[in-house]
Amino acid sequence: MKKIAIIIAILLILPSWVRGDSEENILKITIERIRKVYVGDEVPTFSIVINVDGQRWEGKYEGQDIIIREKIEFKIKEDKDKINISIEIFEEGKRGYITPDDGILNIELDTKRGDWNKDDFLGDIDAYGHAGGCSDGKIDEYDYEIWFDIIYNDYDNDRLTYWEEENIYHTNPYVSDYGIDYDGDGVAIEWEDKYGYDPFNIENHANIDTDNDGLSNLEEYMMSEWLSDPFRRDIYIEVDCMEEYNGIKHIMPEKSIQLLYSAFSKKNIMLFIDNGIIEEMDIIPYKETLNFDELNEIYQKYFLHNDPSNPRKGVFHYAIICHEIEFWRRPAGGMNFKRDAFVLGSYYIQKWRPTESKQIIAHASLFMHELGHQLGLNNYIGIDNEHTRFPWQLQYWLFRNYKSCMNYRYSFSLVDYSDGTHGFLDYDDWGNINLSRFSS
Numbered sequence: 264m265k266k267i268a269i270i271i272a273i274l275l276i277l278p279s280w281v282r283g284d285s286e287e288n289i290l291k292i293t294i295e296r297i298r299k300v301y302v303g304d305e306v307p308t309f310s311i312v313i314n315v316d317g318q319r320w321e322g323k324y325e326g327q328d329i330i331i332r333e334k335i336e337f338k339i340k341e342d343k344d345k346i347n348i349s350i351e352i353f354e355e356g357k358r359g360y361i362t363p364d365d366g367i368l369n370i371e372l373d374t375k376r377g378d379w380n381k382d383d384f385l386g387d388i389d390a391y392g393h394a395g396g397c398s399d400g401k402i403d404e405y406d407y408e409i410w411f412d413i414i415y416n417d418y419d420n421d422r423l424t425y426w427e428e429e430n431i432y433h434t435n436p437y438v439s440d441y442g443i444d445y446d447g448d449g450v451a452i453e454w455e456d457k458y459g460y461d462p463f464n465i466e467n468h469a470n471i472d473t474d475n476d477g478l479s480n481l482e483e484y485m486m487s488e489w490l491s492d493p494f495r496r497d498i499y500i501e502v503d504c505m506e507e508y509n510g511i512k513h514i515m516p517e518k519s520i521q522l523l524y525s526a527f528s529k530k531n532i533m534l535f536i537d538n539g540i541i542e543e544m545d546i547i548p549y550k551e552t553l554n555f556d557e558l559n560e561i562y563q564k565y566f567l568h569n570d571p572s573n574p575r576k577g578v579f580h581y582a583i584i585c586h587e588i589e590f591w592r593r594p595a596g597g598m599n600f601k602r603d604a605f606v607l608g609s610y611y612i613q614k615w616r617p618t619e620s621k622q623i624i625a626h627a628s629l630f631m632h633e634l635g636h637q638l639g640l641n642n643y644i645g646i647d648n649e650h651t652r653f654p655w656q657l658q659y660w661l662f663r664n665y666k667s668c669m670n671y672r673y674s675f676s677l678v679d680y681s682d683g684t685h686g687f688l689d690y691d692d693w694g695n696i697n698l699s700r701f702s703s
Contacts, residue, residue, distance in 0.1 A: 523631055
């Protein structure tokens with residue numbers, strides 16, 4: 264009996280310190296999301312091709328913007344310190360570009376620590392586990408962007424490699440540590456490991472905002488399921504819409520959202536609009552116009568859910584798509600009513616832009632205009648200048664070089680901020696936005 268007990272004890276502790284000879288090397292790549300940056304008339308059909316250690320995988324998809332979260336597994340026959348990975352996209356036989364140069368994403372994986380480098384790396388300005396063809400600041404017809412993750416020899420699904428658990432953290436590589444905050448600093452081991460922090464050394468994550476986007480590391484961790492990155496600027500916006508009335512749909516068109524995403528993506532900023540993707544979108548009862556008190560009531564009820572400590576406050580902006588609003592006793596396309604909240608009058612936009620294509624651009628342009636105020640674009644004389652609206656006004660022509668949706672001349676037709684390079688009386692919006700302003 265004593266011998267049997269010893270054998271059982273050895274079998275129980277064996278997995279915690281030795282990887283069996285029969286254990287396979289497993290590399291897992293998760294394709295989280297993929298979107299075509301260029302927004303055209305047709306829905307794109309494309310394929311993703313991944314090459315790993317002589318193995319090839321291909322998947323086919325259709326859509327402008329798809330949250331996939333598909334896991335692809337590769338068995339690696341030999342023990343290697345480094346593994347080369349390539350990811351490519353093809354659209355109807357033509358190469359899609361997820362890097363600005365040759366379009367191919369090339370990565371070298373460190374199998375011990377699970378980190379990777381080359382075309383994507385920790386601290387990359389456009390995010391770790393993200394690549395895009397427009398990261399050079401230009402949008403071309405076949406530009407795409409992709410979000411992904413790579414995990415190696417993770418036998419307990421906690422995103423830590425076997426080697427790390429054995430040699431760095433001294434945890435059991437067969438018992439998941441996922442979600443455990445060993446040092447009690449509010450962030451779990453797998454997140455700290457991925458982004459270069461020590462999971463056993465307390466960090467003041469509540470006050471760390473390396474990318475100055477207004478989200479602390481605690482909030483970045485909170486939003487990690489939705490592709491946040493502590494070293495790349497992120498903007499999250501919750502959108503709620505008013506109910507349909509008399510055939511008028513108060514919505515934010517999907518193509519408008521995609522135009523907005525692309526405008527920010529080419530500046531290496533991820534904009535994410537939650538219109539029912541993360542939480543179910545609230546439908547606001549119809550009212551022809553809304554005053555400030557009514558807007559505040561909607562904010563409290565539908566955004567905060569009557570909870571002043573709602574964790575979304577300080578992480579999300581809030582946007583209401585309603586029927587019509589009045590600003591200074593006249594109808595308006597939109598306005599800010601709180602430091603972190605604004606409203607668009609969808610019927611007003613549809614009335615002045617009756618065709619679908621122009622409505623798409625106008626919704627995106629005015630949305631970006633109001634968001635610009637939240638990001639601190641308020642003080643330049645060309646912003647919200649009432650004398651730039653019409654061709655018979657002198658300042659309409661004086662400020663023609665200020666090519667920004669913040670300029671009333673372009674606020675229905677341009678989905679972009681200016682970079683200040685267009686000459687006389689232009690202004691660098693992009694260089695002056697402050698993503699942390701809304702949460703202060």
